[in-house]
Amino acid sequence: MQPEQRRELLGKCRGIRVTDWHDAMDTLGLFDRGLMKPQIRPLWRDIEAFRHCIVGFAFTLRYVPSSRTIIAESPAEFRRQEGAWYGEEPNWSDELQESDVIVIDGTNTRDTGYVGSMNSMVWLAKGALGIVTNSGVRDTDELIKQKVPVYCDGFSRGIIPGRVELDSYGQPVECGGVYVRPGDLVIADGDGVMVIPIEQAEAALDIARSIQHGDQKSRARLYKELGIPLDFTLGEAAEEAH
DSSP, rough: EEEEHHHHHHHHHHTOOHHHHHHHHHHHHHHSSSSSOTTTTSOOOOTOOOTTEEEEEEEEEEEESSSSSOSSHHHHHHHHHHHHHHHHHHOOOGOOOEEEEEEOTTTTTBEEEETTTTTHHHHHHEEEEEHHHSSSSOOOOHHHTOOOOEESSSBBOOOSSSTEEEEESSOOETTEEEEEEEOOEEEEEEEEEEOOOOHHHHHHHHHHHHHHHHHHHHOOEEEETTTTTOGGGTTTHHHHHH
């Protein structure tokens, strides 16, 4: 998909909830497809502006347990081997595109934090919108402070060297019980993570938007009835309700 096509599609998708997409997939007869396990959840939530929410395109990585280890007789030697371990990994982040969501499959790996406060910021600077992983993340206080959108299965404190190796990137992976291919549409909010096969994106989008708008109109009426100030979650229905 060309950059302008990606931007156009995402412009139509922003603000649509995971539940709307899930209902749209049901409508298409694709029951329970693409919905990650509930253990994959946001590290933090921004209730004021929903900055934890993500919609973008999957950029996939797969890590596997390593049969190698680091044996060092001094801290300096450990640091040397640690640097060499990282140096062996392809510089995949240079291939990130604007609006990518990094999806990391770390199935059956040890206590390893694939995402931290520094590398996540590097990825965002290169265009990524957020990270989804079936493993854990580290430096969580800073990740929350920095408002990096991260969806994960918990906390992992260890470093990569001596524990895991990059098996592949830019290839299909399994994450949260879902088959994820590069370029598939990834939607994430407080209810979890949904992956829409890119071939189904347009059809599901039309249905999801219709479901969302119906919900917004109903809620806008209830807001007025209950005396609740209208807010941005009501979309165009907020204007219609005035």
